Amino acid sequence: MTQSVAVIDYGMGNLHSVASALKHVGAGEVIVSHEPDAIAAASRVVFPGVGGIRDCMAAIRQLGCDRLLQQVLTVEKKPVLAICVGMQALMARSEENEGVECLGTIPGEVRYFGDQHRDANGERLKVPHMGWNEVSPCESHPLWQDIPPRSRFYFVHSYHVVPSDPSVVAGTFEYGVTGCAALSQDNLFATQFHPEKSHTAGLTLLKNFLNWDGKC
Amino acid sequence: MALAKRIIPCLDVDRGRVVKGVNFVGIRDAGDPVEIARRYNEEGADEITFLDITASHEERDTTVHTVEQIACEVFIPLTVGGGIRSLQDIRTMLNAGADKVSINTAAIHEPELVRDAAARFGSQCIVVAIDVKRVSEPNDPPRYELFTHGGRKPTGIEAVAWARQMADFGAGELLLTSMDRDGTRDGFELTITKAITDAVDIPVIASGGVGSLQHLAEGVTLGGADAVLAASIFHFGEYSVGEAKAFMADQGIIVRL
Numbered sequence: 317m318t319q320s321v322a323v324i325d326y327g328m329g330n331l332h333s334v335a336s337a338l339k340h341v342g343a344g345e346v347i348v349s350h351e352p353d354a355i356a357a358a359s360r361v362v363f364p365g366v367g368g369i370r371d372c373m374a375a376i377r378q379l380g381c382d383r384l385l386q387q388v389l390t391v392e393k394k395p396v397l398a399i400c401v402g403m404q405a406l407m408a409r410s411e412e413n414e415g416v417e418c419l420g421t422i423p424g425e426v427r428y429f430g431d432q433h434r435d436a437n438g439e440r441l442k443v444p445h446m447g448w449n450e451v452s453p454c455e456s457h458p459l460w461q462d463i464p465p466r467s468r469f470y471f472v473h474s475y476h477v478v479p480s481d482p483s484v485v486a487g488t489f490e491y492g493v494t495g496c497a498a499l500s501q502d503n504l505f506a507t508q509f510h511p512e513k514s515h516t517a518g519l520t521l522l523k524n525f526l527n528w529d530g531k532c
Numbered sequence: 533m534a535l536a537k538r539i540i541p542c543l544d545v546d547r548g549r550v551v552k553g554v555n556f557v558g559i560r561d562a563g564d565p566v567e568i569a570r571r572y573n574e575e576g577a578d579e580i581t582f583l584d585i586t587a588s589h590e591e592r593d594t595t596v597h598t599v600e601q602i603a604c605e606v607f608i609p610l611t612v613g614g615g616i617r618s619l620q621d622i623r624t625m626l627n628a629g630a631d632k633v634s635i636n637t638a639a640i641h642e643p644e645l646v647r648d649a650a651a652r653f654g655s656q657c658i659v660v661a662i663d664v665k666r667v668s669e670p671n672d673p674p675r676y677e678l679f680t681h682g683g684r685k686p687t688g689i690e691a692v693a694w695a696r697q698m699a700d701f702g703a704g705e706l707l708l709t710s711m712d713r714d715g716t717r718d719g720f721e722l723t724i725t726k727a728i729t730d731a732v733d734i735p736v737i738a739s740g741g742v743g744s745l746q747h748l749a750e751g752v753t754l755g756g757a758d759a760v761l762a763a764s765i766f767h768f769g770e771y772s773v774g775e776a777k778a779f780m781a782d783q784g785i786i787v788r789l
Contacts, residue, residue: 332629336604357647361559367654431733435534442735442758444704448536448578448788468536468788470609472704491535507578513631515573 319526322358323403324384326375334399337364337512341523348378352387360525361388365401369426369475370413372401381504389504395530396504397459397522403499403506404477412475416498422501424479434494437522441492444474449489451497451509457486457532458494458526459498459505467517469497469509476508503505536788538578538759539776540737541766544725545614548594550767563767566601572766573606579786581634581678581707581761582608582612585654585736600691603629613661613707626657634707635662637680640687643701650702659737660703664691664724677735683711687721692726692731699732706732707761710740717743719763725755737761738742745771745779752785769770 321338323331323465325348336429337344363385365372376382388394398406410416410426417425433441448468453460479485485518486505496500498507505525511518543550543565552564569580569785584595584600592615599612612625613634622633633653639646639660650658665683668675695706708728710721720738729736738757742748742765751760765771777787 328629330626330629332600332603332627333607336629338608338650340607366656368651433733436655440733441535442733445535446705446735447538447758448654472609474655485696510609512607514575515608517619519607 318486319343319348319360320358321360321362321526323352323362323364324355325380325479326379326381327366328372328401330366330419331364334349334362334364334500334512337519337522338526341519341526343526345508350381350384352380352384355384355388358393358394359397360395360528361385361397363398363402364401365399365405367401368413369401369404369410369416369418372405372416373416376419385419385421394502395525395528396493397525398504398506399512400473400508400510403508404475406504406506407477407479410475417499420478421504422479422484422499423481424477426475428475429492435492442473445476445491446472448514449491449509451487451489453487453498454485455500457500457505458528459500459521460487461520462516462519462526463517463524469507469511469514469517471509500532502532534786535758536578536786537757537780538775539748539787540579540581540611540736540759541572541773542581542584542739542763543779544583544584544763545598548598549584559770565598566605568767569606572773576777576788577608577773579611580612580650580758581610582630582719583615583634584612585647585652585729586614596624598629599625599630607686611659613659618645619626619649619652622653627671632657632659632705634659634661636663639680639698640680643697646698646701647705650704655702655704659707660698661706661707661709662691662695662698662709662728663709663723666721666724674723674727676727678702679711682743683714686779689745692727695732697717699734703734705735705737707737707739713741714739715764716741719747720751720755720757720760721745722750722755725751726759729758735759743775748776749780749785752780753783
């Protein structure tokens, strides 16, 4: 079955990578757009994000991507994959840029790792959390299919999401804190890591997303 | 388990071809960058760094095109550096498919560019490249300064203070190259590597001088680097990235296998 994917473009940088990775794993058509008609025509939606949260939220609101996403998630109920800052934007609030109100799709907040961040043994940890870290899935979800537990994915972030309801956490990473690597709620799956930059494990996750019916 | 230490093959590209010189003299042609990037991707490289050493500005369109091609096929992070002078240059490379952009000489001439770029595009995509040489006499306390123009032009800027300043300005990562060692295959300059990794809270990539797998491991174990970069040991098929990772894992270094 040919899958068409809309990658929501709110003008915050390079969506080339995610679009080419989706094509690579078999997406029939990948549309990069913020036009409601183009998004409505696609069978599934990717909500990416890079850069600072304040500029991202401003762009999301200015282009009406907040309403668009709400429509896709709750009315059309299409499978949605949010990535990195796209995941963070779903939370109620972020500490970044002196505090920014976000979409509130998922109750909870986005917190800074902190200066002088250390692991349990007192070893200094660099911030941003940049590189390949292990992800432990919390549940069997269709998007984890064929991905061995503790596979490494590529992360690059200084802030991490803390959902109010721990049951939405779909996978964790260890970096001084047990962080939320992925979350899932109904037809929404979100990752803090970049599947489009995570080689085999990441491409497998994207392929699983193309085959996902949006049910847990 | 902790974050894996990264192995980053570097492509020095001149007019669309991968080259690698000894101290930037005596350049050997090593091939097509897209083909080489694809091979490193398959071998398990954690990232790829693409340094454009093309002298003329007119030929930089070739670079953009090559970056686009690599980004279509390689699903690991891609850093592009060389000749990045403005926010527009950064935007061009990010739009072509780079995940990070490395700023070198322009950061020295205009440090505010780093601050502006981090604010605009996010620290995660701003790498500051620091090319250093030891300037102190052998028996004096070590002092390293920044050099430009492939190590020929001194700036008088002390390296550790500069690294701290760039981190404060919002750099997400530092790419530290010893110009004394680059191309020599004598191993990393570990003294300055350790000094800088201790001085900043952002990740540091060690570069310059790798001639063996032991050198790669030392960059991490003795230099404290978060990632190690090498070119020639991988280009000419001496070692694969997979062999390098297996060696490092044997030394107790956490790598992505």
